[in-house]
Amino acid sequence: MKNLLYLVLMFLVTSCGSTIVFPVSDIEPAAEINARIKKDKQNNYVISLSANYLASPDRLVPAKKVYVAWLVSKESGTNNIGQLMIKNAKKATLEILTPFEPAELFITAEDEGNISTPEGVEITHVYLNAKDIDNK
Numbered sequence: 001m002k003n004l005l006y007l008v009l010m011f012l013v014t015s016c017g018s019t020i021v022f023p024v025s026d027i028e029p030a031a032e033i034n035a036r037i038k039k040d041k042q043n044n045y046v047i048s049l050s051a052n053y054l055a056s057p058d059r060l061v062p063a064k065k066v067y068v069a070w071l072v073s074k075e076s077g078t079n080n081i082g083q084l085m086i087k088n089a090k091k092a093t094l095e096i097l098t099p100f101e102p103a104e105l106f107i108t109a110e111d112e113g114n115i116s117t118p119e120g121v122e123i124t125h126v127y128l129n130a131k132d133i134d135n136k
Contacts, residue, residue, distance in 0.1 A: 018134035020105075022124040027109075028054055033124055035105055038134040044097050045133065047071070047105070051084055051092040057109045064109035064120055069094050072104035083113040102128050 022033040032052040039045055049069055057064040067084040079100070084092040084107065106125035108118045 018132060020126055020128065020132050022105075022107075022126045025124045027060065027121060028123050030055070031123070033107065035126070036134070037102060037128070037132060040097075044099050045102060047081070047094075047096050047098065047102065049084065049094040049105070049107075051107075052090055054084070054086070054092050056086065060109055060121070065111050066109075066113040067092065067123065068108050068110045068113055068115070068118070068120075069096075070104075070106050070108065070118055071098060071100065071102050072106075073098075073100035073102055076100045078117065080114070080116060101133075104128060 018036055018038065020035045020037065022035070025031055025033075031054040033054070034050055036048045037045055051067075054067065057067055069081050069084060070078055071081045072078050079098075081096045081098065082094050084094050086092040104125065104127050106118075107123040108120045109123055110118070110120040
């Protein structure tokens with residue numbers, strides 16, 4: 001029943017606008033992670049990730065050093081789009097501009113931030129569709 005309620009809530013949140021709510025993580029259950037995706041006038045995609053209550057990666061078992069965000073697109077496959085910058089103990093953010101249309105976004109905990117393929121533990125993952133992108 002709880003899963004059904006969560007799916008209905010996810011549908012309502014994602015179908016009404018361009019804020020994408022990531023599923024609750026088994027590894028970071030307190031984290032509230034979302035993204036906003038906008039297409040600009042030059043047909044690039046502005047992706048803003050925000051994570052509230054994300055524990056420091058060194059508190060994971062095994063401990064890691066950084067959280068890395070990944071974009072999957074049909075045009076370029078899986079790409080490291082940057083590290084989530086923890087601004088304070090409660091919030092981590094990342095904003096990027098990419099020419100590639102996102103099909104999936106996911107976050108991993110890694111030992112290094114400048115890697116080209118995910119190696120660490122996946123924190124959360126979301127699959128996207130056209131209605132998730134704000135074309136304004």
